[in-house]
Amino acid sequence: MIIRVLDPTNEMKAAGGQQAVRPATLKGKTVGFISNGKEGTKGYFAALERQFREVFGVADVVWRTKSNFSAPADSSIVDEIKAWQAVVAGVGD
Amino acid sequence: MINAAINFADGTGVKPVQLCVTCWLDCASCRRDTFALPLAAVQQLNQITLTSKAYEVEDFAAAQELYHSSGWTDGLPVVPPTESAVTACLEWALMPPDQLIGIEPVREQPITAEKLAINAVMAGCLPMHFPVVATAWQAMLKEEFLLHGVTSSTGGSAVLVIINGPIRHEIGANSTFNALANSDRATAAIGRALRLSLINLLDVRPGGIDRTTLGHPGKFSYCLAEDEEDTTWQPLSAVRGIPEGLSAVTVMAALAPRQIMNEWSTEPREILETFAAEMRANQRHYSIYGGNYVIVIPKQLREPIQAAGWTKRDIAEFLYERARVRRSEWADVGKGAVVRDRGETIHTALESPDHLLVVAAGGPAGGFGAVIPPWFGNKTKAVTAAIGACVDCERG
Numbered sequence: 001m002i003i004r005v006l007d008p009t010n011e012m013k014a015a016g017g018q019q020a021v022r023p024a025t026l027k028g029k030t031v032g033f034i035s036n037g038k039e040g041t042k043g044y045f046a047a048l049e050r051q052f053r054e055v056f057g058v059a060d061v062v063w064r065t066k067s068n069f070s071a072p073a074d075s076s077i078v079d080e081i082k083a084w085q086a087v088v089a090g091v092g093d
Numbered sequence: 094m095i096n097a098a099i100n101f102a103d104g105t106g107v108k109p110v111q112l113c114v115t116c117w118l119d120c121a122s123c124r125r126d127t128f129a130l131p132l133a134a135v136q137q138l139n140q141i142t143l144t145s146k147a148y149e150v151e152d153f154a155a156a157q158e159l160y161h162s163s164g165w166t167d168g169l170p171v172v173p174p175t176e177s178a179v180t181a182c183l184e185w186a187l188m189p190p191d192q193l194i195g196i197e198p199v200r201e202q203p204i205t206a207e208k209l210a211i212n213a214v215m216a217g218c219l220p221m222h223f224p225v226v227a228t229a230w231q232a233m234l235k236e237e238f239l240l241h242g243v244t245s246s247t248g249g250s251a252v253l254v255i256i257n258g259p260i261r262h263e264i265g266a267n268s269t270f271n272a273l274a275n276s277d278r279a280t281a282a283i284g285r286a287l288r289l290s291l292i293n294l295l296d297v298r299p300g301g302i303d304r305t306t307l308g309h310p311g312k313f314s315y316c317l318a319e320d321e322e323d324t325t326w327q328p329l330s331a332v333r334g335i336p337e338g339l340s341a342v343t344v345m346a347a348l349a350p351r352q353i354m355n356e357w358s359t360e361p362r363e364i365l366e367t368f369a370a371e372m373r374a375n376q377r378h379y380s381i382y383g384g385n386y387v388i389v390i391p392k393q394l395r396e397p398i399q400a401a402g403w404t405k406r407d408i409a410e411f412l413y414e415r416a417r418v419r420r421s422e423w424a425d426v427g428k429g430a431v432v433r434d435r436g437e438t439i440h441t442a443l444e445s446p447d448h449l450l451v452v453a454a455g456g457p458a459g460g461f462g463a464v465i466p467p468w469f470g471n472k473t474k475a476v477t478a479a480i481g482a483c484v485d486c487e488r489g
Binding site: 001002003004005006007008009010011012013039068069070071072091093 | 143145146147148149150151152153155156159160165173174175176179199202203204205208211212215239241242243245246247289290293294295431469472
């Protein structure tokens with residue numbers, strides 16, 4: 001017997017966002033690090049900053065930390081992103 | 094508000110009701126200004142047209158393979174969501190298919206009644222269960238619940254649902270034997286409906302949005318009803334501001350229950366000290382930070398506490414004082430690295446007595462109880478919502 005069943009997924013997708021244009025090089029750029037606030041991001045981001053500066057010639061690295069590790073970045077941080085050319089967002093469990 | 098008449102499916106016939114055109118429910122407390130809606134428009138609810146994509150499968154087994162292979166299940170078989178079964182849920186709740194239950198705030202994903210009803214049917218819900226599922230979702234979508242955080246975190250909480258009010262009897266929820274597990278059809282299906290709808294409507298799949306390290310069995314279903322008849326205490330929903338006599342659900346991002354036992358005392362302080370010790374253990378071994386905790390107190394431990402005249406408020410104030418640890422205790426359990434220079438800081442399990450949710454439930458015998466800890470401190474708050482009321486309405 002044929003059964004007609006329905007799709008349980010959300011077919012009405014949210015508008016969502018678009019991926020930013022990828023920079024061709026990091027040389028001379030400003031990169032933002034957004035930590036979720038956990039301990040593990042400190043050592044990882046510090047090592048990453050060294051590599052970014054020494055290997056890729058990044059000009060500046062801006063560190064920011066979310067006020068709630070399980071919520072989206074605070075609006076004040078999001079506003080700052082416009083001034084950066086790349087962002088690294090990390091979980092530091 | 095508009096006056097209308099509804100032919101109730103429970104056999105009680107046509108009754109005059111007041112309808113809120115925002116929530117479409119019989120909502121006597123709604124004070125929102127509304128526009129007149131002809132009775133004919135209400136009757137159109139009986140001609141529901143669903144818009145979800147439909148699939149034709151050969152039989153029940155083929156339906157299972159379709160849903161499993163598409164990643165639409167929790168690993169267990171599902172009830173095939175046919176148009177008639179989904180429509181029955183919507184009719185019971187007087188919800189048109191496109192009624193917006195809410196919008197998930199982080200990814201701005203709309204949740205509609207039709208999609209929620211499909212998942213409820215899959216979970217095994219009967220139409221009469223659907224208003225509970227819909228209200229639980231409305232509560233989960235409140236900003237303070239932090240739905241994205243609690244469903245994506247490595248911490249691995251489940252959504253605990255606690256049902257209060259007359260609807261417990263209508264749906265056949267059992268508050269006694271095995272209250273936190275497979276106690277009855279209604280709570281099993283309602284709890285499962287929340288998990289399936291999280292999977293399918295918000296992509297909360299393991300390894301996808303759901304980044305949980307371990308999780309716990311409550312992620313299949315985690316729902317109980319309070320035993321309001323066999324206690325002198327106020328129902329949880331009334332403690333949390335819902336008028337007594339109304340049905341309500343409370344949702345909380347919760348870890349697995351930690352069972353305690355004290356069969357050797359009838360003195361309230363001694364019994365509650367066992368609960369306090371378990372809360373302190375959670376602070377030491379899991380998270381030291383304060384948040385909502387649930388304690389479930391079955392009859393054998395409940396009766397001596399009640400007989401001594403203790404209210405839920407008395408219990409909350411006692412546990413607020415007793416469930417607290419010094420930060421230096423973290424060094425005793427291998428977490429000395431994060432004590433630093435704050436060893437003398439006192440952390441309370443509850444930020445205030447108001448944050449304790451005391452629930453009367455469980456079988457009649459056994460000196461057991463349960464402590465249900467929060468997912469992580471105060472990042473999320475438990476939310477209570479009345480069933481059959483507009484969530485935006487002001488209460489007079």
